[in-house]
Amino acid sequence: VDRPSVSSSSLVQKQNEETLKQEAPTNEALGGLKRKSLHENSFNPMRRFGKKHLSVTLLCDQSWCEMKTVYSIIKPHIKRKHMQRSEVQMGMQIHLARELQIKDIVPVSTSSLEDIEAIKLLNMFNMIPLLETGELVREFPVFGVQEGVFIMGVIDELMYSQKGELVLNELKTRKQNSMPHSAQDKTNCFQVALYKLLFDSMVHGEVKKDHIFRHLRLYPDQVLGEGVQAHAKSHGLQVSTFEEVVDALLMVVSCSDLPCIDLLQIEYHHQGSSELIGTRVVPFDEAQVRTDLQSHLAYWTGKREPKGVDIEEAWKCQSCLYEDICEWRKTRLSMSEQPAAHSSSCT
Ligand code: SF4
Known part of the structure; x- marks a missing residue:
């Protein structure tokens, strides 16, 4: 759905349209990146790939x-094939089974983007009081603007510990019956730290309704479908427009006494047996998370070109879905390997 940005001036929008016309995304996008100069490529990939968040x-x-992330967008069929693999499906089933332990699935018909987002907000609307009374909640959505970009995620589990700490628990399934190595661990720790940034900013009242309308390009006045209105009513909420759902949710969040997340942990389960492998408690370093996030967003906001792994992490390419087509691996890694091969033969 092509929607105007609420805040864009017509001039900015015109320039954006011109840019898009000149550099329309194609399946050759990555080849295009290779052929063009840095200056020509330095426009916003979020626009290029049509991402609102x-x-x-x-x-x-x-x-x-x-x-790998860029390839997953421009070569979606390769990722789709991977998602059909049995271990991936098994991981998804373990997640779903955990969610269904405490939730029923209620089918609700939707007819607009606003309906779909309203359902997520209504789920949060229902979960906040449950969490406040000490119940465990699963699949809790979090969102907000961080470093100028709207980011969305879903927390696996939130609960209070016996000490009264609010605990975020992330469930991970592993093919190997062992804890992950440091590179995977680093990525997983970044994930839960990002969830905490988003959750804490929500309870601090930093999410404004304008962020939701503007960044996601959703219409506040959109009348909700009958199914969504009926679903809201079944939870004691009388709403007819998308803005009313957003207002209701932000009101519940601001009136709640939810604290910031106190403890981050990751639970690793073995895919074959579903047995717990171990639990990792993750320290939270806000400055480090923000530095990592800014570095990632520098690509999405067009400040730099995408990059692949460094030579020290070239082992990641061996199990990568895009190994055969990756231009970075072919050019940058082979260039880096040449002097190393030369020096090793001299010693
Ligand atoms: Fe990244 Fe290596 Fe995969 Fe290329 S082959 S996408 S550099 S992991």
């Missing part, structure tokens, strides 16, 4: 390898 999952993929 970024997801936490995508930013975590990026922290593993940025080039």
